[in-house]
Amino acid sequence: MALEACDFRTLENLCPGRVGAPGSPLYEAGRRVFSRAGRIRSPAAVLRPADRNQVAAIMAWANAAGIRLSIRSGGHSFDGFPVRDDGVLLDLRGLSAVRYAPSGYLHAMTGATVGDIARALDGTGRAMPIGECPTVGVGGLVLGGGFGQCTRHFGLTSDFLAEATVVTASGQIHVTNANLFWGLRGGAGCVGIVTDLVFHTVPIQQVTGVTLGWRWDAAVEAILLFTQLMHTAPSELDLQLSIRTTGADRYADEASAGPADVIPGTPRVRIDGQFLGNQDDARSLMRPLLEHPAALHASIREESFFDAVFVSNDFLHDPAPATLRPHRIASDIGRGALGAVEAAAIVGQINELQFAPELPGGAVGIEAINGAVAAFTPQETAFFHRGQDFVYHWGLGDRLPADAGLAARHDALLQEIRHDLAGVLTGGRYVNYADILDTPNDWWGDDTDQLMSVVQEHDPDRILISRLNP
Known part of the structure; x- marks a missing residue:
């Protein structure tokens, strides 16, 4: 679709200096997404409102004109869903203020990032479950649920949401x-x-960060031990396992960065996470992993919550050629520990x-979501x-x-991996890792x-373009 000149004049009145027509710097910045393949998408315009009143005015205009809006918090979705060739894109990166209050509540606008949240909490002795990647927008994270460090012990990011201000399609502002x-x-x-957004926070004291490499030739054992441990360990221990391809022409290559557990051309196996307690107790719980002969280069250290949150944040590190970038991410929800066949x-x-040789590599991550996530029933929230x-x-x-x-x-x-893991998969998928093969019922x-x-x-x-109404 294309907007008329009169539409741009109207939008400039509603959102002065924050309207990006095709070709403008604001437009080009707004339509860029994490996956390079998504950068060719061309919305009719990109708007970057300065406050909630401008958001409400834009929404009321779109509703009256029958023009659809898509929304990005400003971080990244893996498939670049908000950046579309139809409709007008609202880029909310201008709404990024974050403030921690002595009452224990954290106030954030939706364009703030996970890194902004972590910095605001650093040194306060308070915490909340947030993702591991600092560039993710908090709005998208919380609205999809929100997995991250401490999920097993505290729950989802959305479980810590105490209040939100929302603009609905009519332009009305709701608390x-x-x-x-x-x-x-x-x-x-x-x-x-x-x-x-307003979040409640909880006190936090000792945090132990964990990084553990593992030999590729024992990767099956790593998966088995990891899923067994996360199925039974106390919720204070929250780890994730990742296996990624390496090499100069591979997706998620890390070989040129020189981590001690990476052998170029061989998949890298790593377990990262944190324990809410001291390192002696962490070592005791992790003994089956640490004492295995395939374990490499374990680092277990007491550190701040801020440092421990981002211990696994190497996902955006990508020295591979410019034509190779993380592009497609899909997900599955599972129940129970894996067996040898699934591993x-x-x-x-x-x-x-x-x-x-014809494939540019890939990765798998396994993240524990048991424990406190079950404090709510499936019907109590979306x-x-x-x-x-x-x-x-x-x-x-x-x-x-x-x-x-x-x-x-x-x-x-x-399709093949889902068939092979059918005995442990629920059929559910995580909307923040949405894929083209998914349906609303999966999410x-x-x-x-x-x-x-x-x-x-x-x-x-259906003015808002969303996963439910694409």
Whole structure:
């Protein structure tokens, strides 16, 4: 779609100096996304409002004109969903203030990043569950649920949401009512535009950061020991396992950075995370991993919550060629520890991604989501995947220009691994790792109808582009 000159004049009146027409610096910055393949997308305009009143005015204009809006908090979604060739894009990076209050509440605007939140809490003796990547926008994180360090002990980021300010399709500003609040916690922004967030925090004392390398030839044992430990360990221990391809032409290459546990051309196996306690207790709990002969270069150290949160943040490090960037991320929700057959299937897929010359590499991550996430039932919030054990994220490298044959190969790889792990997968998927093969029912399960009902009440004309109404 294209906007008329009169539309741009109207928008400039509503949002002075913050309207990006095609070709302008604001437009080009706004449409850039994490995955290079997404950077060719061309919305009709990019708007960067300065406050909630401008958001409300833009929303009312779009509703009256029948023009659809897509929203980005300002961080990155792996598939670049908000940046579309249809509609107008609201880039909320201008709404980025963060303030910690002595009362224990943290106030953040939706364009703030995870790094901003962590810095605001650093030194306060308070914490909340946040993601590991500092460039992620907090709005997108919390609205999709929000996994991260301490999830097993504290729950989801959305579970710590105490209040939100939301602009609905009519342009009305709400300080969340019960219906909207239900949809905000896991509904992925389908019900309105969130401008302000208030989180409660909890006291935190000792934190021990963990980094452990592992030999690739024992990767099956690493997966088995890791999932068994995370299935039974106290919630204070929260680890994640990642296996990534290496080499100059591989996705997620880290070899040139020189980590001691990386052998170029061989997949890298690593376990990262934190323990809410001292390092002696952490070592005791992790003994099955630490004393295994395949364990490499363990680092267990007491540190600040801020430092421990970002211990695993090497995902954005990418010295591979410019045509290779993380592009496609998919996910699955799992219940129970893995068996040898499932672990071998995961290793087999990474082996193929590493050594098949026609594939540009990939990765798998396994993150524990049991423990405190189950404090709510699936019906109490729009986050449906309560009472489960793991989220698996599958990373698949891509090329430019887009390659239909490679996309089909990726589809086949996902279908194959899901078949091999069918005995432990629930059929659910995480909306913040959304993939083209997913459906709303995969993300929201039995909550889908209720979420649709909330959207119908507040956005009957489907002005907001969302995962539920693409």
